[in-house]
Structure formats: structure tokens, C-alpha cells
Amino acid sequence: MITLALPLSLSVLVVASTIAAACPTVAENRVDIYPTAKELPANLLRLYIYFPRAMTAEEGSRHVALLDDKGARVNGAFLATNQELWSPDRDRLTLLLDPGRVKSGLAAHEVLGRALVPGQSYTLVISGAAIDARGCPLGADVVHNFSVVGPDYDTPNPVAWSIGSPRVNSSEPVKVDLGSTHDHLSMAYRLRVVDDKSEIVPGAIELGPEEKSWHFVPREPWAEVTYNLVVDERLEDLAGNRPGVLFDRPVSAEPTEWQSHLSFLPTKDDG
The missing domain is CATH 2.60.40.3710 (Immunoglobulin-like)
Structure with missing residues (x-):
């Protein structure tokens, strides 16, 4: 077998062509x-x-x-x-x-x-x-x-959120309307659902349009028990505001009280 050494300039062209062919389209x-x-x-x-x-x-x-x-x-x-x-x-x-x-x-x-x-x-x-x-x-x-x-000077307020209860024995998502756009990564990490034994319910998270709602699909069907949506104190909106605490606030300001648990009970089918 004979091996031929390509001129440097030609070698560069061959490599560049190979890379271009492998690159995804726009x-x-x-x-x-x-x-x-x-x-x-x-x-x-x-x-x-x-x-x-x-x-x-x-x-x-x-x-x-x-x-x-x-x-x-x-x-x-x-x-x-x-x-x-x-x-x-x-x-x-x-x-x-x-x-x-x-x-x-x-x-x-x-x-x-x-x-x-x-x-x-x-x-x-x-x-x-x-x-x-x-x-x-x-x-x-x-x-x-x-x-x-204008600037956002409203802290996330879980009490004002609305929760749509899914049906018992279904895997329907529980949908939480937050009323305003929140930081999408914060929504993914700072909200969770726990069961009546305070154990985290495994499942998947989906975000609604403009990140104004949070949807949770359970891995297992909903039981006929009361669940809680637990809100971490580090949840943030787009301006970095957290429940009870404004990002743009005096250093000496004390946080205001807020509700960290919201309950929901899956509904039974009619009949």
C-alpha cells in the first residue's frame, strides 16, 4: 500500500470540507x-x-x-x-x-x-x-x-395562585396559575408536590405559555388524599423577587409573611 502525503493547503481543505459536511443545517x-x-x-x-x-x-x-x-x-x-x-x-x-x-x-x-x-x-x-x-x-x-x-415590585404570592385539581386515579397534570411570568429555572427547582405523608411525589414538570403557569404530571396516578404544593422560599420571579422579599429593597427591610404550602384534593369522577 502506498501512502501519499497531501500538501498542507490541500489537507486543510479536505478537513474543512469534512467538518462542513458533518455540521447541522441552519x-x-x-x-x-x-x-x-x-x-x-x-x-x-x-x-x-x-x-x-x-x-x-x-x-x-x-x-x-x-x-x-x-x-x-x-x-x-x-x-x-x-x-x-x-x-x-x-x-x-x-x-x-x-x-x-x-x-x-x-x-x-x-x-x-x-x-x-x-x-x-x-x-x-x-x-x-x-x-x-x-x-x-x-x-x-x-x-x-x-x-x-415598568419595574416589577410585587413579590410572588402563592395565596393568589389558583390550582386546578386533577381527577383521582388519573395521571392528569395539576395546573397552577401563578398569575405572572416567573423565572423558568426557579419554577423547575423551587416548586414540588408532596403527598399526605409529606413525601415528594415523583413526576414531570411542564411550563405554560410565557412561564405563567406550572404543570406537574405524576409518575403514578393521583390517590384520593390531600396533596400539598410546597413553595421554596428561593422561588424567584423575573426581577429576582422572592416570596415576601423584594430584590430591590432596603437592606434593613424585613420579609413579609407568606404561605409556603397550598393544598389540593384530586376530584372523583361524577357518578
């Missing part, structure tokens, strides 16, 4: 952005970008830009850190709006104000040049538009 490069609501509060604390695959270790923030309604970049909107907020599998990037600008009373807020202005529209752009861990680019810019309303 249509397969779906990127999801949370919150999904099209109206967000001026004191929004986080944006999340879900990439279709694990991304490269290069600086992800340089592929992301926040533009105002005139197409100009909003400088200093996101908190600059030495380490970006990637999920362990590197397919989710959390963009933290600079808390110093979000929270009133701090120097950055007083000098620069919030990055998001009520009544204005914004566009989050993820460059198609962003590279995944295999060296494949997204291939096309991803554009996410939203408008900004």
Missing part, C-alpha cells in the same frame, strides 16, 4: 431564549440562551448583543464576570443583567440607570458565528425581540 440550529414573554419588566434580572448543542469554551458573550429600538448596542447591560454562567453541559448560557444597575440605591444605578427603559423595545442578537464544541457555527443570527414595561 434549520437544525434552533436556539431558545427565556423568558419567552414579549413584555418584560425594566428590572429584569436574567436572560437565558439555550443552544442546540454544547458550545465551545471560547467567550460566549462576545457573540451576544443587546440592541435598542434604533439598532444601537446597549453597553454595560450585562454583568461582566471572569467566568461566564454556563450550564455544566455548556448548552445554556445565563446572561445576568448588571445587578448594580438593576437595584436602586447603588452607585451604578444612580449614575447609569437601568439598561432596560420602560416603553422601549429591544432585540437580543446571537451571532451565527458562535461555534459549538465540534467547531460548527450556528450559521445564522438568532434574533429575539421584546418590549419593556
Whole structure:
């Protein structure tokens, strides 16, 4: 067998062609952005970008830009850190709006104000040049538009939520209407269902449109017992408010009382 050494330039072309052929198409490069609501509060604390695959270790923030309604970049909107907020599998990037600008009373807020202005529209752009861990680019810019309303100074209030009871012996979801958009990751980790013995009920979580509702599908059918929805004190809305505690509050402020358990009883079929 004879082995021929390719010229360096030709070798590079062959490798590049192989990589290009293996890369997904633009249509397969779906990127999801949370919150999904099209109206967000001026004191929004986080944006999340879900990439279709694990991304490269290069600086992800340089592929992301926040533009105002005139197409100009909003400088200093996101908190600059030495380490970006990637999920362990590197397919989710959390963009933290600079808390110093979000929270009133701090120097950055007083000098620069919030990055998001009520009544204005914004566009989050993820460059198609962003590279995944295999060296494949997204291939096309991803554009996410939203408008900004006034700041949110209401804490999550479980007492005001409504719960739709599922039927006994069914695996119907229990649906909880939260009344407003909450942080989707917080909803996934900070709400749980326990049975009449205070044991966690295993199952799957689904989120409703604009993350305004939380649905839980049990692994086993509902029994004819009283269940409780348990609300962790660290549950957050889009502005970082927690039950009984505002993110934008004086340091000396005491949290207000709130109800951490909501009960529901699965209903029987008629007849």
C-alpha cells in the first residue's frame, strides 16, 4: 500500500470540507431564549440562551448583543464576570443583567440607570458565528425581540395562585396559575408536590405559555388524599423577587409573611 502525503493547503481543505459536511443545517440550529414573554419588566434580572448543542469554551458573550429600538448596542447591560454562567453541559448560557444597575440605591444605578427603559423595545442578537464544541457555527443570527414595561415590585404570592385539581386515579397534570411570568429555572427547582405523608411525589414538570403557569404530571396516578404544593422560599420571579422579599429593597427591610404550602384534593369522577 502506498501512502501519499497531501500538501498542507490541500489537507486543510479536505478537513474543512469534512467538518462542513458533518455540521447541522441552519434549520437544525434552533436556539431558545427565556423568558419567552414579549413584555418584560425594566428590572429584569436574567436572560437565558439555550443552544442546540454544547458550545465551545471560547467567550460566549462576545457573540451576544443587546440592541435598542434604533439598532444601537446597549453597553454595560450585562454583568461582566471572569467566568461566564454556563450550564455544566455548556448548552445554556445565563446572561445576568448588571445587578448594580438593576437595584436602586447603588452607585451604578444612580449614575447609569437601568439598561432596560420602560416603553422601549429591544432585540437580543446571537451571532451565527458562535461555534459549538465540534467547531460548527450556528450559521445564522438568532434574533429575539421584546418590549419593556415598568419595574416589577410585587413579590410572588402563592395565596393568589389558583390550582386546578386533577381527577383521582388519573395521571392528569395539576395546573397552577401563578398569575405572572416567573423565572423558568426557579419554577423547575423551587416548586414540588408532596403527598399526605409529606413525601415528594415523583413526576414531570411542564411550563405554560410565557412561564405563567406550572404543570406537574405524576409518575403514578393521583390517590384520593390531600396533596400539598410546597413553595421554596428561593422561588424567584423575573426581577429576582422572592416570596415576601423584594430584590430591590432596603437592606434593613424585613420579609413579609407568606404561605409556603397550598393544598389540593384530586376530584372523583361524577357518578
